Amino acid sequence: MTKGPVPQSDDEAELPFPTGDTMDERSFFAEQPAKANTLTKPTALSGAAGKEEHYHGHRERLRSRFRDHGDTALADYELLELMLFRLIPRRDTKPIAKALLDRFGSLGAVFGAPVALLQEVKGVGEAVALDLKLISTIAHRTLKSELRGKQVLSSWSSVIEYCHAAMAHETREQFRILFLDKRNALIADEVQGLGTVDHTPVYTREVVKRALELSATALILVHNHPSGDPTPSRADIDMTKMIIDTAKPLGITVHDHIIVGKDGHASLRGLRLI
Template sequence: MGNISDDDERSFFAEVPMRPAAKAKAADEKPHYLGHRDRLRERFASAGPDALPDYELLELLLFRLIPRADTKPVAKALLARFGTLAEVLGAPLGLLQEVKGIGPAVALDLKIVAATAQRMARGEVHGREILSSWQQLLDYCRSAMAFEAREQFRILFLDKKNALIADEVQQTGTVDHTPVYPREVIKRALELSATAIILVHNHPTHLFSITHDHSLAH
């Protein structure tokens, strides 16, 4: 078998239903999902993203990644496997490819979208009083760390107004262990003139825990 291009792969993995040749549609008849795509795009344009549930937003994204198939079943399968849109984008490449309809090229495209979303989330909280929005902090940590295969010890460094100075992964460990060195944490906080820190520790089996420490201000 010859090499398969990314476009061919996206079509191949898209679970297009097979039909007997005698019942095949006329060549000039458009697939049924194209009308659905047009209607969904129009609803997004007129009502905005808040009017669409997670699976429909994911569908809109998959329209571009899987151009020649019905993406609704794929979107619903991804959410059934991982739970939320943020957790779909945070899932590792290998786990994404275990979902029917997702091949290596589409999985990589989803990770590119995830990296873009993380960069946007970092920009949204940088320099703002993130502690006044606990949900925003949770969403940010979930998009950055959900479904990480190894444990991470992440630190958010804050100034005296609780605005974010820096977000850094201080240590990366194994699947169930990560070392923490308090001396390095304090050293880095002093280098950044941070007055408070938020310690985030993910658990690959059950997301993450968050600790907030204001003691640096004293």
């Protein structure tokens, strides 16, 4: 019995060259020295090299546009394609970039998507999916670092930007708390609970207990609506008021409860619901 073909991962499928530990994008596109008896007639290998040379030219053009004119010169799929060059060095990444945006709808949603869902897109294997999540995590940490040591209430736009980046595209509800000191500077940012697509259990005693452990004097409550609509529910309002009533006698102020969705955010304080 003859053996069938060896299965390949999505990252390696349809590669025009065999992969190896010693090959990277630079060595792949480097001009190779001529060898005896190899220039007499075209081969499948030379045809593949010509195809890759076309991709290489396209990649260089995109890099030049980005270098000379910045991100405004590129469409969303081109920015994603430009990043995928290093993650998938030996394939045409334009179809993959477009497929990711078609599947998830926006750049933010691509980076916010779970690893398992990213791998459902043809051409995206586990390694690429993890790299996308790594880039997303670095972006979140960068935004979070902007809040460190600052008076959060005077950097409200940064708070909203961070919460949206961290939570807007989560597929399950999560309840997050920003713990602040007496100067309203950030002490800690913690996810207190994970729930389902439309509910997260919140335990008032645990919220107040953790605030006391951290010596926090103020809180900002945050949770997301995976549906995309940030409109607060009756349960959201009641839960917030319960935490306020429990925390206030202990000298802990709840500044706001922010609800984040793909379509924006809602502030219970801003809506005068608390």
